[in-house]
Amino acid sequence: MRVAVDAMGGDQAPEVVIQGAVRAVDTYQVQVILVGDSSVIEEQLSPMDDIEGIRVYHADEAVAMDDPPLKAVRHKKRSSIKVAFELIKKKEADAVVSAGNSGAILAAGILTVGRIKGVARPAIAGVFPAEKSPVILIDVGANVDCKPSHLLEFALMAEAYASACLGLQYPKVGLLSIGEEGGKGNELVRAARPLFEKNGLNFVGNVEGRHIFKGDVEIIVCDGFVGNVALKLSEGMADAVRNMLNRELDASAQGREFKQMASEALDRFHRALDYEAFGGAPLLGLNCVSVVCHGDASPRAISNAIGLAAKYVDAKLVEKIALKMKGHDVNGSPSLMNEKGSS
Amino acid sequence: MRVAVDAMGGDQAPEVVIQGAVRAVDTYQVQVILVGDSSVIEEQLSPMDDIEGIRVYHADEAVAMDDPPLKAVRHKKRSSIKVAFELIKKKEADAVVSAGNSGAILAAGILTVGRIKGVARPAIAGVFPAEKSPVILIDVGANVDCKPSHLLEFALMAEAYASACLGLQYPKVGLLSIGEEGGKGNELVRAARPLFEKNGLNFVGNVEGRHIFKGDVEIIVCDGFVGNVALKLSEGMADAVRNMLNRELDASAQGREFKQMASEALDRFHRALDYEAFGGAPLLGLNCVSVVCHGDASPRAISNAIGLAAKYVDAKLVEKIALKMKGHDVNGSPSLMNEKGSS
Numbered sequence: 001m002r003v004a005v006d007a008m009g010g011d012q013a014p015e016v017v018i019q020g021a022v023r024a025v026d027t028y029q030v031q032v033i034l035v036g037d038s039s040v041i042e043e044q045l046s047p048m049d050d051i052e053g054i055r056v057y058h059a060d061e062a063v064a065m066d067d068p069p070l071k072a073v074r075h076k077k078r079s080s081i082k083v084a085f086e087l088i089k090k091k092e093a094d095a096v097v098s099a100g101n102s103g104a105i106l107a108a109g110i111l112t113v114g115r116i117k118g119v120a121r122p123a124i125a126g127v128f129p130a131e132k133s134p135v136i137l138i139d140v141g142a143n144v145d146c147k148p149s150h151l152l153e154f155a156l157m158a159e160a161y162a163s164a165c166l167g168l169q170y171p172k173v174g175l176l177s178i179g180e181e182g183g184k185g186n187e188l189v190r191a192a193r194p195l196f197e198k199n200g201l202n203f204v205g206n207v208e209g210r211h212i213f214k215g216d217v218e219i220i221v222c223d224g225f226v227g228n229v230a231l232k233l234s235e236g237m238a239d240a241v242r243n244m245l246n247r248e249l250d251a252s253a254q255g256r257e258f259k260q261m262a263s264e265a266l267d268r269f270h271r272a273l274d275y276e277a278f279g280g281a282p283l284l285g286l287n288c289v290s291v292v293c294h295g296d297a298s299p300r301a302i303s304n305a306i307g308l309a310a311k312y313v314d315a316k317l318v319e320k321i322a323l324k325m326k327g328h329d330v331n332g333s334p335s336l337m338n339e340k341g342s343s
Numbered sequence: 344m345r346v347a348v349d350a351m352g353g354d355q356a357p358e359v360v361i362q363g364a365v366r367a368v369d370t371y372q373v374q375v376i377l378v379g380d381s382s383v384i385e386e387q388l389s390p391m392d393d394i395e396g397i398r399v400y401h402a403d404e405a406v407a408m409d410d411p412p413l414k415a416v417r418h419k420k421r422s423s424i425k426v427a428f429e430l431i432k433k434k435e436a437d438a439v440v441s442a443g444n445s446g447a448i449l450a451a452g453i454l455t456v457g458r459i460k461g462v463a464r465p466a467i468a469g470v471f472p473a474e475k476s477p478v479i480l481i482d483v484g485a486n487v488d489c490k491p492s493h494l495l496e497f498a499l500m501a502e503a504y505a506s507a508c509l510g511l512q513y514p515k516v517g518l519l520s521i522g523e524e525g526g527k528g529n530e531l532v533r534a535a536r537p538l539f540e541k542n543g544l545n546f547v548g549n550v551e552g553r554h555i556f557k558g559d560v561e562i563i564v565c566d567g568f569v570g571n572v573a574l575k576l577s578e579g580m581a582d583a584v585r586n587m588l589n590r591e592l593d594a595s596a597q598g599r600e601f602k603q604m605a606s607e608a609l610d611r612f613h614r615a616l617d618y619e620a621f622g623g624a625p626l627l628g629l630n631c632v633s634v635v636c637h638g639d640a641s642p643r644a645i646s647n648a649i650g651l652a653a654k655y656v657d658a659k660l661v662e663k664i665a666l667k668m669k670g671h672d673v674n675g676s677p678s679l680m681n682e683k684g685s686s
Contacts, residue, residue, distance in 0.1 A: 186488050209578075212580075235553055
């Protein structure tokens with residue numbers, strides 16, 4: 001298993017990315033290919049102990065976090081993210097991981113390895129730790145201003161992902177809206193709903209924001225603007241809640257005593273709110289496994305994302321999405337192919 | 344101070360609404376006018392002790408939670424929510440509170456008391472308890488599919504509300520988007536940004552979902568679809584977090600001991616996550632104070648909402664929004680009036 005990692009992507013690249021790669025090699029059965037400025041990477045690698053399983057692959061350029069994605073990818077032909085995807089094409093890598101500019105990851109992926117047949121818009125699937133079951137929110141940021149058919153694509157890709165990678169069979173699918181009644185929602189949701197009703201999904205109708213933390217609906221579909229706001233909001237709230245609880249406990253002698261006494265329960269509580277633990281979010285719809293991390297991902301998050309990427313390759317995620325899309329003509333009428341055969 | 348309360352609006356109306364009204368009369372210096380089916384209301388009121396300060400005003404009909412709002416308000420001419428707004432027009436009440444169908448509250452308000460001059464779209468302002476300062480998120484559900492000029496209206500109304508009712512002077516205003524760079528966002532946000540830059544707002548640019556829990560930007564503007572998703576998500580997450588913490592504490596002897604020992608710290612923590620404490624959200628832009636509650640609001644939430652409505656009347660909220668809007672021609676070019684004079 002060879003994972004190409006964009007060493008130059010992220011707020012603290014390449015330092016943090018390199019640390020994450022070293023950690024991943026220790027933790028998972030993977031070979032990591034660090035793609036980026038080889039002189040910088042090698043200088044930072046040398047003092048470390050374990051660099052078995054790490055290979056460095058040179059790329060002259062890097063896309064900055066605030067570069068306009070498409071333009072940057074077109075002009076910087078030797079950017080680290082583009083070269084990472086080229087390693088897939090050359091069959092020298094099996095998956096790509098990046099904490100860089102997510103628009104640039106998407107653009108580089110489309111231009112280099114291309115999209116799975118039937119996918120107009122690759123999308124990022126966020127996984128939320130809900131009470132009953134993990135919940136997939138898709139799209140959490142790859143696409144703004146979507147069409148109804150794009151939302152249907154997201155649902156189908158998420159279904160394949162849920163079953164291949166999260167062990168969720170025939171997951172319930174909801175459309176994120178502002179009221180559960182069919183007539184409620186914005187133009188996009190109202191137009192998407194009939195498509196969802198006739199495409200063999202286990203569609204439960206509209207759901208509200210609160211369902212993201214319940215787990216009674218396993219796949220929640222929305223455009224990437226709404227999904228990204230939801231993702232960032234829940235991360236911000238998780239941070240705020242942890243800070244608040246710590247402040248309250250530190251303010252009293254009993255609280256401080258408790259922090260030592262019941263540290264296990266508190267640790268479990270904090271872990272459940274720790275969005276870094278999952279590592280990264282899969283970008284679904286490209287012709288290779290790719291996992292997107294936060295720009296400010298820690299070494300642990302980068303390492304976990306590399307582990308996820310390897311797991312998704314093993315689970316044949318790309319092949320399973322391709323199979324799912326084959327059964328549907330998303331941009332036209334629903335396919336007449338047997339739904340059971342494709343799900 | 345006379346607050347007209349829609350007794351028939353809400354999932355458990357009129358029982359819960361009546362209990363809330365009785366509580367409000369006990370708590371605040373207000374007279375409550377319960378509007379709805381007088382025989383039902385009077386039957387439920389009689390066994391209670393304190394009905395001083397409560398008046399019942401009969402209305403034949405009620406709008407159901409799942410009625411199409413505009414149609415219901417037009418056809419049910421004697422609905423409780425419409426009659427409540429008519430009491431404002433007749434100068435028999437000073438404010439309206441309802442836990443009913445929010446689309447119907449909006450429609451009844453527009454048809455009965457009308458909008459403040461310069462407001463095309465009244466909007467609901469949600470107040471979040473952030474770390475540094477309360478944060479106003481506007482709109483949290485009155486309008487989907489907004490135009491850029493609507494977002495500007497929301498910002499101006501929220502500015503007047505922040506200063507009149509929350510004591511926030513010259514609050515910082517952000518546009519909710521998916522990245523802080525100016526070029527990021529969907530079509531709506533990109534088109535709204537130039538309007539925000541030239542209308543005398545203390546505009547800090549784009550903000551992300553995580554800012555809602557920070558408080559470094561006091562007003563965050565978005566369309567009502569995005570805002571409602573954000574509101575419901577944060578409520579769902581608050582519930583999930585409280586359940587999770589309780590589960591962790593109950594699972595160990597130390598945890599159970601702590602719950603008694605540091606119950607004050609835990610109470611403060613829970614209160615901070617308790618969105619019911621605020622009671623309701625003001626619907627800004629109508630020609631009267633109106634406060635919207637959750638459909639499943641508790642008596643305590645209804646009572647708090649009545650208290651808020653009275654406070655907003657005292658603060659001359661409607662007059663202050665009218666003054667703010669006077670300085671701006673939102674739907675055309677920015678007014679040439681002196682910005683300082685209006686803010």
